Amino acid sequence: AQKITQTQPGMFVQEKEAVTLDCTYDTSDQSYGLFWYKQPSSGEMIFLIYQGSYDEQNATEGRYSLNFQKARKSANLVISASQLGDSAMYFCAISRGSTLGRLYFGRGTQLTVWP
Amino acid sequence: ETGVTQSPTHLIKTRGQQVTLRCSSQSGHNTVSWYQQALGQGPQFIFQYYREEENGRGNFPPRFSGLQFPNYSSELNVNALELDDSALYLCASRAILTSTDTQYFGPGTRLTVL
Numbered sequence: 001a002q003k004i005t006q007t008q009p010g011m012f013v014q015e016k017e018a019v020t021l022d023c024t025y026d027t028s029d030q031s032y033g034l035f036w037y038k039q040p041s042s043g044e045m046i047f048l049i050y051q052g053s054y055d056e057q058n059a060t061e062g063r064y065s066l067n068f069q070k071a072r073k074s075a076n077l078v079i080s081a082s083q084l085g086d087s088a089m090y091f092c093a094i095s096r097g098s099t100l101g102r103l104y105f106g107r108g109t110q111l112t113v114w115p
Numbered sequence: 116e117t118g119v120t121q122s123p124t125h126l127i128k129t130r131g132q133q134v135t136l137r138c139s140s141q142s143g144h145n146t147v148s149w150y151q152q153a154l155g156q157g158p159q160f161i162f163q164y165y166r167e168e169e170n171g172r173g174n175f176p177p178r179f180s181g182l183q184f185p186n187y188s189s190e191l192n193v194n195a196l197e198l199d200d201s202a203l204y205l206c207a208s209r210a211i212l213t214s215t216d217t218q219y220f221g222p223g224t225r226l227t228v229l
Contacts, residue, residue, distance in 0.1 A: 033216050045220035105157030
């Protein structure tokens with residue numbers, strides 16, 4: 001079974017500072033994908049970043065980067081230069097190629113950015 | 116904007132009723148998945164449709180059913196509604212056989228069962 005653990009129910013960061021949101025996963029599969037999504041209070045899940053299990057370099061998308069430590073089964077999201085609009089719920093998710101894209105989500109981390 | 120739309124935005128039903136939720140996938144995407152997100156939880160996979168057939172299902176009873184149409188739009192049907200069915204229902208579409216397997220979500224339908 002796939003399992004995603006997000007141990008930080010809430011995080012607070014000051015505007016313009018960097019923040020790291022933790023995610024660990026448990027899978028016996030060799031091929032898998034890791035995702036981070038942002039969910040504002042409106043409810044829509046917004047795709048942020050993807051990391052494949054065979055990717056040797058950490059993924060980056062603008063202010064978002066994924067700190068992928070495969071041996072530790074860790075896929076932390078780093079947001080640089082936080083903005084007030086980054087305040088939202090953040091979900092880590094994993095997919096297996098054999099299940100055609102089914103996503104398994106963690107319970108999320110509520111990020112609050114203050115001025 | 117993901118190009119994935121859902122209707123209605125909000126819905127209130129009573130226990131025992133039936134409900135149909137609709138999703139229109141992003142252009143070029145041939146696979147649609149449905150997720151249920153209870154308050155304070157991460158989304159839970161309900162099922163996935165590819166080429167108009169269900170090809171994966173999560174731990175949900177048969178009263179949750181779906182359809183995918185040739186134009187890649189989709190429906191989620193829930194019969195005999197229960198109070199615990201109150202949740203945000205999200206659909207997500209993707210183009211199968213892409214390198215990243217990324218799913219793009221719609222804005223969701225918030226269902227309240229009284």
